[in-house]
Amino acid sequence: MKSLRPLFVSTRLWLALIAFVLLFVAAYALPFLFPLVQVAFVVLVILIGVDGWLLFRTKAGVFARRELPDRLSNGDQNPLAIYLENRYVFRADVEVIDEIPFQFQRRDVLFRTQLSPRETRAIAYELRPTRRGEYNFGAINVFVLTPLGLLKRRYQFEQGKTVAVYPSxxxxxxxxxxxxxxxxxxxxxxRIRRIGQSTEFEQVRPYTTGDDIRTINWKATARRTVMTDRDPRGASLMINAYQDExxxxxxxxxxxxxxxxxxxxxxxxxxxxxxxxxxxxxxxxxxxxxxxxxxxxxxxxxxxxxxxxxxxxxxxxxxxxxxxxxxxxxxxxxxxxxxxxxxxxxxxxxxxxxxxxxxxxxxxxxxxxxxxxxxxxxxxxxxxxxxxxxxxxxxxxxxxxxxxxxxxxxxxxxxxxxxxxxxxxxxxxxxxxxxxxxxxxxxxxxxxxxxxx
Missing domain, CATH: 3.40.50.410 (von Willebrand factor, type A domain)
Structure with missing residues (x-):
């Protein structure tokens, strides 16, 4: 039973089983349909077997890891990423559910994507914590479907990781x-206009919007203009910068x-x-x-x-x-x-x-x-x-x-x-x-x- 825990039934298979129940019911009223429905059901069972074999023939068909900062910033959108690698020999449909901390009160961290054989992909998303303290991340649940899409195999990675949320x-x-x-x-x-300033000179630097025009160093500006006369775009005003108290x-x-x-x-x-x-x-x-x-x-x-x-x-x-x-x-x-x-x-x-x-x-x-x-x-x-x-x-x-x-x-x-x-x-x-x-x-x-x- 332990080996069957990663096995799940897809929505497509549930719909197929419901359809067969209706067909068998209809076969009682129309007996000529019964052999056809039986043959179709046997084909479905064979396809389920093939689907399960494709999913479980490889021990580790998918690899995933969460790219998580050492600490999160309170009140800000923090970038996170989940890296996926498909090690199967077929194109896989993948559903990823990230078990984020309960403090976020979110149950919608679900991503769907397709991975070609040996393809690697990153899924980026953001989280905004609103409380300082320790946050516990759960497992990364990866559900894999073959092109048949009848069964799912679940993989789990990185269970129980704790991250501290610090001030912003x-x-x-x-x-x-x-x-x-x-x-x-x-x-x-x-920009604050300075009323008086320290007379201790610090440096000569290019002029930026909001600087006091009275501090323009015309000699330095002239030298810079001469040096850049071949390329006028490099010319700019130079000002004297003074140290604050x-x-x-x-x-x-x-x-x-x-x-x-x-x-x-x-x-x-x-x-x-x-x-x-x-x-x-x-x-x-x-x-x-x-x-x-x-x-x-x-x-x-x-x-x-x-x-x-x-x-x-x-x-x-x-x-x-x-x-x-x-x-x-x-x-x-x-x-x-x-x-x-x-x-x-x-x-x-x-x-x-x-x-x-x-x-x-x-x-x-x-x-x-x-x-x-x-x-x-x-x-x-x-x-x-x-x-x-x-x-x-x-x-x-x-x-x-x-x-x-x-x-x-x-x-x-x-x-x-x-x-x-x-x-x-x-x-x-x-x-x-x-x-x-x-x-x-x-x-x-x-x-x-x-x-x-």
């Missing part, structure tokens, strides 16, 4: 590449309280904050600043002091990977005490949290003012995008008018929070979750360009 390192690499090539504007990061401490303070558990597009606000913190920390290191992390909820979580030594980015990634939401009220008094004790140098503090009402902000305002007194504090909280979509729809009845009125009240309170924090000299960002990373980097570059850190 794919997004981090994308921003890192764009920052290195001066193309951050492609993802919504604005370096080694400024930049801390991401991440609230893990219940206010950060709200979902948006499959991810929680905490996951958006973690992904943005990872990207911003990497940009800060590229800008030669020092990046640190502090997590907190009803008590202080983990503190990673600001640094920029080799391997520090890996420490940040591992720290953010382990963070989980706590369903308790956030203790800002403990946050202030911890910052006062462990962060002595004036730093840029990016506080990722969420305030739904003005009264909720007022309860924490004394601690925010104390933090802003010793450091440059940037409070980052979130718009309710579902509420915005409700307000954009016209009201059709009294109930919808009532709901829109309440929605307008909450939207107004968010704007009032921004205004009140600004009155105390506290920088703020009110952003939709999907725009969090770009808006945070924009603000960081703006504060750095203005010399506030």
């Amino acid at each position: 390192f794919l997004q981090m690499r994308q921003y890192e590449l764009l920052a290195a090539t001066n193309r951050l504007t492609e993802v919504g990061v604005k 370096r080694s400024q401490p930049v801390y991401c303070l991440i609230d893990k309280g219940r206010v950060m558990q709200s979902p948006f597009d499959g991810l929680t606000l905490l996951d958006y904050a973690i992904n943005a913190s990872l990207v911003l920390s990497n940009i800060a290191l590229i800008k030669q600043d020092r990046a640190g992390i502090l997590t907190f909820s009803d008590h202080i979580g983990q503190l990673l002091p600001a640094d920029r030594r080799t391997g520090h980015m890996l420490k940040i990634l591992e720290l953010l990977y382990r963070q989980k939401t706590r369903f308790l009220e956030t203790d800002y008094e403990s946050l202030y005490a911890s910052v006062r004790t462990h962060i002595r140098q004036r730093s840029l503090l990016l506080l990722f949290t969420n305030f739904e009402t003005v009264s909720a902000m007022h309860r924490q305002l004394p601690y925010l003012r104390r933090l802003a007194k010793d450091h440059l504090l940037l409070v980052i909280f979130f718009e309710n995008t579902e509420l915005r979509s409700l307000l954009d729809q016209p009201a059709a009845d009294t109930e919808q008018i009532y709901l829109k009125t309440i929605g307008e009240k909450f939207t107004f309170e968010k704007k009032q929070i921004v205004k009140e924090l600004s009155q105390y000299g506290i920088q703020t960002i009110l952003t939709a979750p999907q725009n969090l990373t770009a808006n945070t980097i924009n603000k960081y570059l703006e504060l750095k360009a203005r010399g506030m850190i």
Whole structure:
């Protein structure tokens, strides 16, 4: 019986058996059909035998393996691939079912293809995880059919593989590449006009869109033009690049309280904050600043002091990977005490949290003012995008008018929070979750360009 476990009946054979049942029934009414149906049934049995022999005569007729990254990026489309090899001597119809982790809640990872003899093919697809942690992949189930298509033989490969889902390192690499090539504007990061700059010369480089025209080096431009006069396409303006102020401490303070558990597009606000913190920390290191992390909820979580030594980015990634939401009220008094004790140098503090009402902000305002007194504090909280979509729809009845009125009240309170924090000299960002990373980097570059850190 164990040898028959890989054997399955195809849809074509089931349809043929149903057809023969109907023919045998019809033969009782028309006896002359009975010998013909018997002969046809014997032929079907012979074909089933031949089909089974073709499938099982080769011990390993198909080979498959899953091309899986060492870790997956949370909130991003991660590329995966299944490689198939047909070792049969005939063209095989193949059905592939990949047993992906239950966290994806998908049962449609089914692929159908045809493989010629000795042909190799790759099936590419993508998965988007929305939770950090360990994901367990099951087996790759490969069902093979011969050209007759009556029986199926199942092969199973790579059972029980575990992969960790980390914060969005794919997004981090994308921003890192764009920052290195001066193309951050492609993802919504604005060019910030520098108000004053360090006089320490760094290099002469080609002009790119958004550079200050006052830094054009006309002598270098003239020399480059002379060198490329035979090929005018190679000519370009050259500018003087100056070093930014370096080694400024930049801390991401991440609230893990219940206010950060709200979902948006499959991810929680905490996951958006973690992904943005990872990207911003990497940009800060590229800008030669020092990046640190502090997590907190009803008590202080983990503190990673600001640094920029080799391997520090890996420490940040591992720290953010382990963070989980706590369903308790956030203790800002403990946050202030911890910052006062462990962060002595004036730093840029990016506080990722969420305030739904003005009264909720007022309860924490004394601690925010104390933090802003010793450091440059940037409070980052979130718009309710579902509420915005409700307000954009016209009201059709009294109930919808009532709901829109309440929605307008909450939207107004968010704007009032921004205004009140600004009155105390506290920088703020009110952003939709999907725009969090770009808006945070924009603000960081703006504060750095203005010399506030």
